[in-house]
Amino acid sequence: MKELNINTTFSVFNGIHDLPEDIQSLMHLAIETRKKAYAPYSLFRVGAAILLDNGKIVVGNNQENAAYPSGLCAERVAIFQAGAVYPDSKIVKLAITAASDHNPTLAPIPPCGACRQSIAEYEFKQDIPIEIYFMGESGEIYKSNSIKNLLPLSFDKTSL
Template identity: 70%
Template sequence: MQDITITSQINVFEKIQELPSDIQYLMGKAIEVRKNAYAPYSKFRVGAAILLDNGEIVIGSNQENAAYPSGLCAERVAIFHAGAVYPEATILKIAITAASESNKTVTPIPPCGSCRQSIAEYEIRQKTPIEIYFMGETGAIHKSASLKNLLPFMFDKSLL
């Protein structure tokens, strides 16, 4: 038997004002679009904003439907939109924020498993890491320099 040690490095910013100005702006866009989430079933609103290498910012919010949970998360709404409209662009950074209508969300909310896999696909395809910033409604913001910190055993096409 062999043991494997896995480590992840996450940077913690205690408040938005500690973020670099470009990330403050990006997170502001995520907070703004979070209000557009259609979440009548989960009551959990998520906003995502993506910065592309061409300077464009692509936004997304979660979109639910009565065949719950067949809606789509904010991160995938934004990623798939970026892939469709800017297929040659590289994703540099993603800002994610989540808020519950049931209670105040102060814990940083990372991407779900499906979103992690979608981010992995783009990170592998573009051969460059994607910085991921995530927060709750308020409070600390976590930064991962790459999806590999959040999903160390990534599944990709090389395994097929």
């Protein structure tokens, strides 16, 4: 038997004011979009904003449904919208923010597993990494240079 050791590295920003200006703007869009989330069941609101290589920005927020599996996370709403409207553009940066109506979310909230897999699909398709910035409603922001930091043993088309 041998051991496999996987290391990941994230950059940590103290708050929005410490981000580069373009990312501050992207995160502010994610925050505004988060506030419009349809989350009557979980009361957990997520917003995402994507910068494409053509300069366009696409946003998404979580959309819940009484039939729980029918809802969709903010990241996938934004990613699928980008893929539908701008199919030839590449995703350059993704900003994510999450907040609960019940408790303060002061730690960075990463994408769920299904969203990580969806981000991976697009990153592998476009063959360039996607910078991912994520935060709670306030506080520190983590930056990953690629989905590979969040999903190191990825499943993609080469596995099929």
